[in-house]
Amino acid sequence: MVESITANELKTKGLSALSRATLNDNEAIITVRGKNKYVVIPFDRYNYLRECELESALGESIRDMNNGRYIEETVENHIRRITSG
Incomplete structure (x- = not known):
């Protein structure tokens, strides 16, 4: 309750x-x-919910990788790509 x-x-x-x-x-x-x-x-509950959130994000990332939804690039190209509007 x-x-x-x-x-x-x-x-x-x-x-x-x-x-x-x-x-x-x-x-x-x-x-x-x-x-x-x-x-x-309570903080223990917060940690549990945060862990669930991170597990979900990890699962989504694994699905993206398995389905080829990722980009291989250098750090410089990555920074350029994400900062150029």
């Missing part, structure tokens, strides 16, 4: 409000003037 914390609660209770809201690896939504503004997640 996603917990909500108001900006005022965060201001008055600080990290204890975040600790309570993110208990059991839950994410917390910080609301500002009644609107969802930020999401806070």
Whole structure:
């Protein structure tokens, strides 16, 4: 279950409000003037999501290589290609 914390609660209770809201690896939504503004997640969860993102990017790169969607070039030519509009 996603917990909500108001900006005022965060201001008055600080990290204890975040600790309570993110208990059991839950994410917390910080609301500002009644609107969802930020999401806070435990660092281990962040690392897991980042790892998933990197695995997905690696898989996409491998598929591109297997399907011939890549360019072989020198560093100089690469820099020239990506910086020339």
